[in-house]
Amino acid sequence: MFKLTATIAKDVRILLRDKVGISLMFIMPIILVVVVTSIQNSTFQLVNKNKLSIIINNSDTGQASKQLIKAIDKIGMFKATQVTGDQSEQKIAEAMHQQDAMLGVIIPPNFSAKVSAKSKSVAGKALKSFGLEGDSVKNAGDVDPLTVYYNPVLQENIRLSVQGALRSALQLVQSRETLRSLYFSINEKELPEKLENEMLNNKTAINEIPVSKDGTRTTPNATQHNVPAWTIFAMFFIIMSLGGSVVREKVSGSFIRLKTLPTNYLVGMASKQITYLAVTMLQAIVIFSIGIWIFPYVGLPALNLPSDVFALVLVTVVCGWCAVSYAMCVGVYAQTQEQANGFGAVSIVILACIGGLMVPSFAMQGFFKSAANISPMHWCLQAYYSLFLEGGKLKDVLNNILLLFIITLLLQVLTYVGLKRKNLI
């Protein structure tokens, strides 16, 4: 037992004196989790709570354009400001900049007249198909397109939502005009407003309900997404300290000297695993604590821990052990500390990318979707998401734990083979 405790004491002392390693293992992930959560939280707020500011330049003088502006306003997604004057791209850009607007919409001149002509033409065709006489059917040309300018920072999914919302407003205006034309052609009087509203307004509500395995109705937020993801990243980043430590022992000749002593080197490997597993647990405790207690003070949503705390601890331990095993494996095969650090850092970023920490794995396609399966971080993340976002229990993450365990054992075997091949044990 003294051998093991003395070895752990040695590893802890070396670790505590590795200031750069400690910074990389603790300070860097804390900065990452705060910064990324803040940025994503702003996007969440922008899309979910704040309205997108939009400027509308209307050169049309008719009713249809006024109805369109009203319909855009009614969507509830935009904070609309009307501007007048030059419709050149440069002027619109200036106006957007002045108003701090993300979007600019140009309604072309004669928009109402063309919408009206098109509606009458459609109504005439409809009446003719019913066998009724209406106004003579003239083929009207297409309505000139609306032009939408956008700030390039807007992500594609937001732009698609904007496009969908504008189409819906446009559709409403055109349908209203067609309906009025039809009604007027048949009854030779104006469509009553009440009837018009009844016919056009969609009364079917859409209920949005987040589903979770434990029946809770907590809406996922940037904190619930980012804190688990960057905790995993932090755990795997111990390679910067542990990988280098293994290489230093090899290069300095300590491994060789230890081989001449009456102790099996597996004691040394066990000590490193115990020490660094404790580090990964500490990383998780620190980052989760920041999420729970510090985040609300910086305007971020607080982290809600999963209801199944045992499952959370188990997943964290297995993730940590997998991260430690990966770091040791890289350390054993690397020839120099530079190799271990360089390969370690790059490989962690790649594993994080394909594992879904930076881009959600459901958004990946083809090869990359399959590649996600080889990243241990993917299985860690899936387990954490099941617990943090879906309210999962131990039974829901058992498969992930098993797969992580298998990957860990494979890494341990690879490490052992590497030590044997290099005549280090």
Add this chain to the structure above:
Amino acid sequence: MGLTPELAIDVNNIGFRYPGNPDVSFSHLNLKVNKGERFGLFGPNGAGKTTLISLMTGLLKADEGSIKLLGHDIGKNKNSVNKLFGFIPQDFSFYHELSPVENLEFFGAWSGLDKQTVKRRTDELLTILGLNNVRDKQVQKFSGGMKRRVNLAIGVIHNPPILFLDEPTVGVDVQTGRAIIDYLLVLNKGGTTLVYTSHQLNEAEDLCEEVALIDGGKIIAQDNLKHLLKTHNQDNLEQMFLNLTGKEYRN
């Protein structure tokens, strides 16, 4: 019939070849070192000294033959055989981030000592080797000579009956070199068998009583130092060394 001295090391008919590198190889090599002897192993670069020490300490495994330390086969029961010797490598093979006390605690534990013995031996060795005033300072701030003394202390913490020393004084000043040699002589008086290798042949003459010259994987001469010098009609070890191994460069 006289008594045969007990052997500390018995290298018996060993063969060894590095995989893919035939430059250094041994074939039917024999070497015997008596218990309590101060034995010097010398040879030019690439002669096979380090390989032979690696074989005797179990770092490499002979392809054939056997090596026994105090009658125990080096290849069998590693944990008990490894207690029989200490190894002081040429490199500073310890943890530079740790202090001498911390290094000795760790290596003492791995040498099979209990906590109390480690503490007692640490105090003794740091006093003997003049490191008591820096016992808690990180070794990375030490001079080369101080690091050599730490290297030596680690190798002898468990009081091994056999001590392998691979250039234990390389790169140190005269004072430190003398102090190390004096300490090795003290250890030898206490019964420790010394197996020493170095390129500093003047120093070797002071320390060794029995020497072997190795070149090309073969032992080309082995005897009592004084007898060997007399046999080869040489005044000192360096002259004899050059006479037997030649003056051309070795890689």
